[in-house]
Amino acid sequence: MSVALENRLEVLRSYPRSRPETIERFARFLETSSEEALFRMSPLHFAEEQGVPENEAIDLFLRATHAGILEFTWGVLCPGCASFLTTPSALRSLQRTRDCHMCRVSIETGDDNMEVAFSVAPSVRRIRFHQPELLDLRKDLLSLMFSQSRTLPEDIRRLVGDSVLDSATLPPGGVHRFSAKMEPGQTYFLAAPLHHLWCELVPTPESRTSHVDAELLDGRLLPGEVQVREGEVSVSLHNRNSAPVRVALLKFWVPRAEMSCSAETVSTPPLRRYFSGKRLVTHQTFRELFRAESIPSEGGLEFKSLTVLFTDLKGSTELYERIGDFRAYGLVREHFGVLRDIIAERGGSMVKTIGDAVMASFAEPTPALEAATAMTREVRRVSREGVKLQLKVGLHSGPCIAVELNERLDYFGQTVNLAARVQGVASADEIAITEPVYGAPGAQDIIRAAALSATRERALLKGVEGETTVYRLR
Structure with a gap:
């Protein structure tokens, strides 16, 4: 066990209501779990898997966050695909509506679609998700995009991984040129998955466009949709933001004919119970420890x-x-x-x-x-x-x-x-x-x-x- 983790666990043990056996389970979990399991965790899943009462697990995760063992992130869940649309600066920056560019829907933020997830802090255990600009998107696209409360069979996970045709990390001001043979009836996306930014590339017989210039600018990916010709197409993406961004060209795993999402027709995919924003803000420990979360x-x-x-x-x-x-x-x-x-x-x-x-x-x-x-x-x-x-x-x-x-x-x-x-x-x-x-x-x-x-x-x-x-x- 690292010295940093042991010192922070002592803070948890000093809480009068903490149970030593729960703290030890938590410590083993942090030390032995896979990196994927330590990214966007749910205290409800921890409670279920470790045999701990839910309220005790919630209290533990919040106190661990306050002690610097964990970090939490707010996300709005897309009802069509269960994308975890992250909210920068957490609760204070939560917007009334969010857009899922992949499903092409606008989502009203409500107490039934706000999830709060926890990741291990880098000072305790460094995992690859702490440097998203270096991730292998073939391996980590699902974890980066979706709520971990969504469970998918292994064959679907492989299919999603295989959808990544090319990926790159764009430094500030950097440009990357993608190219691919685009097939009729398929949908392609130029994407910055961590930021939920998508440009849809639609092959059509009528289009003569063989090259697309796109740019990342002020939290947007422009343009949002382009009709391109069938066959060989190239896309140049320019990062005009001040931070590096991991980007990819995807051949979407669902044929275009099946992509009929709209605000009226989408239905929430099967999800495990997740820790909601409502449950967080109504929890006593949150009120006591995180008053700055305005x-x-x-x-x-x-x-x-x-x-x-x-x-x-x-x-x-x-x-x-x-x-x-x-x-x-x-x-x-x-x-x-x-x-x-x-x-x-x-x-x-x-x-x-x-x-x-x-x-x-x-x-x-x-x-x-x-x-x-x-x-x-x-x-x-x-x-x-x-x-x-x-x-x-x-x-x-x-x-x-x-x-x-x-x-x-x-x-x-x-x-x-x-x-x-x-x-x-x-x-x-x-x-x-x-x-x-x-x-x-x-x-x-x-x-x-x-x-x-x-x-x-x-x-x-x-x-x-x-x-x-x-x-x-x-």
């Missing part, structure tokens, strides 16, 4: 579905009057610690405290509901001088917007408002939830396991038009 300033980041949880202490005003400010505040702080641990253990994050209340976010409804049942149970154990705390909890799931407020991640929208209002109708030791939470897969199992009974009612909530279906769980 949300895009223009319009924030939209989530199609997020679960928001609010809590409040029953009778907190009377509590301060009864035992005094100092003692009451001690109890409140202790209850905050209990809630924070419960939220973190279930993969959520504590967004903020508001007086004696807590706002938390979760990627899915069921972990939030599990947290709510544990909160009402565990907070009763926080007692002092004969005082027992009672909690009111409200949950709602729906779309919302993540924004940066006072250098912290926060959420806005009607989903947040509804969750707060639903908490307001809950009684002491009661959880109030809306229909999207009650009807979520697995919610009924959680309610039964907690021995709770559900009472359905229609409630008028302040600031919400019409009546809202609310389930009271006691």
